[in-house]
Amino acid sequence: MIKPTNELPIAILGGGIAGLTAALHLKNHSVPFVLFESSDAVAGLMKSERDEEGFTYDCGVHFLTNRLAAAIGMSRDCQPMARYGETVHLRGRCYAYPLGLLASPKYLSSALIGKSKSLFASTASTAREYYSSQYGSRLSEEIAIPLTEAWSGANGDEVAAAVGQKFSTGLGRMMMLRTAAKMTNRVIGIGYASTIVESTNSWHVYPQGGISSVCHRIAEKVEENVRLNCNVEQIDVENERVQSIIVNGKPLPVAGVISTAPVHVLPKLVRGTNALAGLEKFEYRAMIFVNLKLNGPSGLTDVVTWVPERDYPFFRLSDIGMGLPWLVPNGKSQVTCDIGCKVGDSHWNMNDSELTKLCIDSLERMIPGIGKRACGSRVVRVPLAYPIFKVEYESKRKSWEQTTGVDGLLSVGRNGEFAHLLMEDVFWRTRWKVSEFLKNSL
Ligand SMILES: Cc1cc2nc3c(=O)[nH]c(=O)nc-3n(C[C@H](O)[C@H](O)[C@H](O)COP(=O)(O)OP(=O)(O)OC[C@H]3O[C@@H](n4cnc5c(N)ncnc54)[C@H](O)[C@@H]3O)c2cc1C
Known part of the structure; x- marks a missing residue:
């Protein structure tokens, strides 16, 4: 059973789904908190x-998925997605993904050669090495690498292999989920969750009132402790432990901080420690x-x-x-x-x-x-x-996955974890991380 450690509140930075999920979790465990959102509305991304x-x-x-909708009590407000499919448009032709690509002899042979070479290859460290070992050079150079370079703005040799590994649903599992989707006539989520396992019971839905209504629904349950137009400008640390924050120019002593702010901003907010040095280099596209x-x-x-x-x-x-x-x-x-x-x-x-x-x-x-x-x-x-995910700060990113290095400071959410997290992952990971934080860090 989680207990509040003292009467000071925990400050939550950010009113996106991560901050709101943390807030509801603290409320459900009777832990005092205040959520500060710098803009005039909750929802963030x-x-x-x-x-x-x-x-x-x-x-x-x-x-979102029906599982997340159920977890926040919105099942009745959501409708299932009617259909979903992906294609790749290349040199005037459309290839259904993945079967249409695999039906093309040149891409199939590329994938088979890549797979057989990967049995003997050393562990990939760059995105180019990873895709080449997974898909062969043709699929990699014509499709995977140009797409990675377009969304990241970085060269395939500068981007870490981890980017390709983040949602790797194996072909066998993908085929099983696709077959289930055909049989049930539902858009089953494939490649959308990594914290809880993908399953034939998880399909895509969309809420009435737009995606922001998910955040509004959670916010209704914690609204007495949500402060809009409140920018957290500083987090003060003494002896490697969070002591207080400054919000809109005013100091506030706190028991801890749960931040959802982008990680490259945190070193500018946190004073009194060098634990976050290096994070300022992390880039977002x-x-x-x-x-x-x-x-x-x-x-x-x-x-x-x-x-x-x-x-x-x-x-x-x-x-x-x-x-x-x-x-x-x-x-x-x-x-x-x-x-x-x-x-x-x-x-x-x-x-x-x-x-x-x-x-x-x-x-x-x-x-x-x-x-x-x-x-x-x-x-x-x-x-x-x-x-x-750049190779140059990959080791720092991996250590950031484990801890912020400051007692009383937790960083969660998509930009806070510096991870390609979708809503369902943000929701479950935040609840789990906040529970661990209360047990170990306060
Ligand atoms: C293009 C795109 C498509 C996506 N599609 C999907 C999808 O189909 N399905 C899915 O599940 N997920 C999707 N996602 C992911 C999803 O949007 C995110 O996982 C989720 O919204 C992240 O929520 P968050 O709370 O971590 O961060 P954010 O939503 O970024 O919230 C952070 C909040 O913190 C506030 N803040 C920052 N600094 C401070 C400060 N110093 N003081 C006070 N407040 C501060 C910000 O104003 C913001 O409101 C997509 C993301 C993108 C970018």
């Missing part, structure tokens, strides 16, 4: 909005999501289309209405174009109409005539979307 025409925009396409509104169907073959050719500005296209038809008005479709970028680079600095034109002109090469059906767009910019 799970922010979503609906426009007057009836199009819904998330920070990039988001859907920014993303621009250009949501194109179209009259009629998009012309894409599946919900997700991967685009590895480097002369396209985007690396992924999603037709969200194909999977979640109630997110777009009748007779319309919505294509989200994912552009990997750096804050301040030429894409980031383009205005919304330039980005829309860039995407439509590029899409014309794949789907001739699409421009004539375009009827508007909404551009969403996310400065910190993907943690980039």
Whole structure:
């Protein structure tokens, strides 16, 4: 049984799903806490909005699992996803993923050669080595590496092998889950969870009111202890133990801190220790999501289309209405174009109409005539979307996975753990990590 250690509260930094999950867990265990969110609303990366025409925009396409919906008491508010599939668009052809690629003799032989070589190869340390050993050089160089470079902005030799290992559902298990999906007519989650095992009982759903309603539902249960527009500016440490924080200029003694802030920011917040040195080098990739509104169907073959050719500005296209038809008005479709970028680079600095034109002109090469059906767009910019696992700080990243090195300081969530965590993983890992924190660190 977890008990509060003293009367001082635990400060939680951030009102995304990680901070809110931590808050609810502390409340359920009668541990005093205050959650500070720097912006004027909870949800963080799970922010979503609906426009007057009836199009819904998330920070990039988001859907959750029925397991997470059940865990937060939202099953009745969610609808199952209608369909899901991925294709790879390469040199004018579409290959269904993974079976269409494996039906191509050149990619099948690449995969078989790669697999047999991997039996004798040493452990991969870079993404290029990893993909080459898993898929062979052809699949790796034509598809996996260009996609990795597009989303990360780094060369395949600079990115650590761990990036390919994060959600590696084996082919056998993938086929089993796909067969179950066909038989049950459900979109079973594959490659979406690593904390609790993927299963035929876990399928994709979407909540009424947009993805942010997941956070709002948790926030309702802890709202008396949530403070919006409160930026945590400093975390003071003495003798390697958290003592107090500064929020909007005011000091507050605390029993501990649970942070969901990006890890490269933490060394600037934490004073009185060198334990976080090195984290300031960690990089995140920014993303621009250009949501194109179209009259009629998009012309894409599946919900997700991967685009590895480097002369396209985007690396992924999603037709969200194909999977979640109630997110777009009748007779319309919505294509989200994912552009990997750096804050301040030429894409980031383009205005919304330039980005829309860039995407439509590029899409014309794949789907001739699409421009004539375009009827508007909404551009969403996310400065910190993907943690980039670089070889140069891989050992520090691995030690960060274990501990912050400061008593009374826990870092959780996608940016806080510096990991490609999806909502379900964030939810379960945060609960588990907070329990361990209360037992061991306070
Ligand atoms: C493009 C994209 C697509 C995704 N698709 C899916 C999907 O389909 N399914 C899925 O399950 N997951 C998906 N995810 C992952 C999911 O969005 C994240 O796992 C989840 O939203 C992370 O929540 P978090 O609480 O860790 O962080 P965040 O949502 O980033 O919340 C952190 C909060 O902390 C606040 N904050 C930061 N610093 C301070 C400070 N100093 N003081 C006070 N407040 C502070 C911020 O304002 C923010 O609100 C996707 C992510 C991306 C980027």
